[in-house]
Every structure is written in structure tokens, then in C-alpha cells.
Amino acid sequence: MKKVLSSVIACVAMIGLLSSCVEEQIKTTFEVDAAEATITVTVVNLGTGEDVTSSATISTSAGSVSGNKITIVGNNSISQTTVNVTASYVAPNGTYSTTEPVTVNALRAGGKAYYSVTINVGEVTPIGEYTFEIVDVKDGDPIDEITYFDKATIEEASKKWAHNESEYLLRGIVTYQTKVGKEVYQDGYRAEGWEEIVDKLVADFESTISLDIEDKTADIVVSAWSYYTAWVTLTTKMWTKEFYAIDKMGNKTLIGDTGYFEYSSQYEYDEMASPSHASHYVAGHGVDDDPHGHGHGHSSGHGGDNAGGGIVLGD
Numbered sequence: 001m002k003k004v005l006s007s008v009i010a011c012v013a014m015i016g017l018l019s020s021c022v023e024e025q026i027k028t029t030f031e032v033d034a035a036e037a038t039i040t041v042t043v044v045n046l047g048t049g050e051d052v053t054s055s056a057t058i059s060t061s062a063g064s065v066s067g068n069k070i071t072i073v074g075n076n077s078i079s080q081t082t083v084n085v086t087a088s089y090v091a092p093n094g095t096y097s098t099t100e101p102v103t104v105n106a107l108r109a110g111g112k113a114y115y116s117v118t119i120n121v122g123e124v125t126p127i128g129e130y131t132f133e134i135v136d137v138k139d140g141d142p143i144d145e146i147t148y149f150d151k152a153t154i155e156e157a158s159k160k161w162a163h164n165e166s167e168y169l170l171r172g173i174v175t176y177q178t179k180v181g182k183e184v185y186q187d188g189y190r191a192e193g194w195e196e197i198v199d200k201l202v203a204d205f206e207s208t209i210s211l212d213i214e215d216k217t218a219d220i221v222v223s224a225w226s227y228y229t230a231w232v233t234l235t236t237k238m239w240t241k242e243f244y245a246i247d248k249m250g251n252k253t254l255i256g257d258t259g260y261f262e263y264s265s266q267y268e269y270d271e272m273a274s275p276s277h278a279s280h281y282v283a284g285h286g287v288d289d290d291p292h293g294h295g296h297g298h299s300s301g302h303g304g305d306n307a308g309g310g311i312v313l314g315d
Helices: 195-207 275-280
Strands: 002-009 025-031 036-045 057-060 064-066 069-073 081-091 094-104 112-121 131-138 143-148 154-156 159-164 170-186 211-222 226-246 252-273 285-288
Touching: 036 057, 036 081, 036 094, 057 064, 069 081, 081 112, 094 112, 112 170, 170 195, 170 226, 195 226, 195 252, 211 226, 211 252, 252 275
Parallel strands: 036 112
Antiparallel strands: 002 025, 025 285, 036 069, 057 081, 064 069, 081 094, 112 252, 131 226, 143 226, 154 159, 159 226, 170 211, 170 252, 226 252
16 A cells, blocks of 8 residues: 655654544545456376476466466556466476466456466376367356455445545455365266276366465555445356367267366455545545554544454455
């Protein structure tokens, strides 16, 4: 959170001490940080079924790469875009390179988004006269589940809001939970005679996926005379992973499948003018009685919700 300070009327209060003084009032203008999306990449060698991420070279059409993480920083916000992620891997039987697209959803300034992608390199080891193909089929449209922070109870403009009906900025910390990754939810179909092979292919897949659930925090500063809100969107995609055997004549047969969920999460903050004080509202403006971040929001008895300390997004 970037800010510019002006018009200081001073009093000094030491942290940890109760002080009696003329209230410090600083008119503050702040800017929200740029939106940021993170993609976690896993690379799997289909020939062995092993996770070879640490040995692969990862590149991207957007953002920067560090280890197996790709970070995309917006120019304030991020527009919906497709990021092409490429993994190259040198195996004993050759060099492989595969590209997978990742859809990054639109994200407001200050927002954080978390995605994962699994990239398969190489080929499933042939058995006898058969080679194998693995295809991921999307089952229906993604499902979005939105959870607002616990003080957002006012319904307006298709969102839930809290109300800062004061001239003061509010400061706080939002605690929210992200869910990112994949998990198998059904064993699926097995063709007669292919059960053992399909079971191994599914086991290899399960051994290289993960589901990460984390608690994260975000600092917020709320403009004076505003409705404000914070929320997390959990997006769930359903997939069927289909396994095909291909004989030497090129005939392709479905030998089994398995169903799995893919999860991504994004946190966002928004505010708008308080309907009862619209003429007073200017985005990013307000009187700040804690310009150095020593406390958690305005608490000097001037009304409005105190954003500090207790903003939590429920599970």
C-alpha cells in the first residue's frame, strides 16, 4: 500500500504506552498495490510417472519465473488473459517440450490470485504393440464460490459491504484462506483386461498432484465516507482424465478414466462512495490518525466500523 502524507498536526504517542495528547490528524492519499497472480507449475515425466519439476526448464509468455513459480504483476489491475507455460525436460530417451495454457481471470488492483498447472512431458511407456494417450476433458463450466469478510452485511450493487461513515481512514488486516491444486474425486471407468494398467496410470497421476490450503493476510486501508468490502473467490473446475490405448493400426480405445477437481483462488478488495455521503467520498482519501501503521485503524470515537484486528474471511 503506497501513500502520500500532508498537513500534519502533530502529537507523539509511544507504542505500548497510553498517552494523552491532541489527536494527530494527517490527511492521507494512498494508492493500492498492483494486482498479482501466481502460478505454481508441476512437471511430470509420463515415461516414469515421476515429478521432474526440479530438473525441468520452465518458461512463460507473461510474467517472471522463479523456481516453479510464475508471477504476473499487473499495471494496477490485471485483465483476463491466457498465459502459456512451457516446460522443457531432457530425458534419457530424448528432449521434450510441452506448453499448457493457463487462464488468469481479471483481478482488481490490490488483488491476489493463485493458480496451478501440471505439464506432462514425454510419453507413456508402450506395452507390447500398444502406445497410450492421456486426454483431459472439461466437465461443465467452472463453479465460483464467493466468501465475504465477516463485517460485510450490507447488500448493494451485487456485493456485500461494510460502512465507513466517518472522515477517517480505517486500517486493518484481512485474513483469508486459499485452496489451490487438484484432487481426485472418483476412480472412474476401467475396461476389462486393462484394470492394472489404468490403476497404475491413475496412481502415477495422484502421486504428482497436491491440494494446498493456506491462510493468508492482506493489509487494507479504507477511504473515508465509503462502502468497502473484501472477498475470496474459490473457482472449482471438474475434469475427466481419459486413458486411451492405441494399437499398431492406429485404432484408439478408451481403457479407463478418473475424475478430478482443479481449484484456484483469488482475493479482492473494493470500495465505493457511501450512498449517504457520496459528495464527501474521494477514493484513497481520508484523515489518518495512525500514519505510521502503529495501530489497527481509527479508534478515537468518531464513528464508523473499525477495520483493524478483526477482519476475517470465513471458511
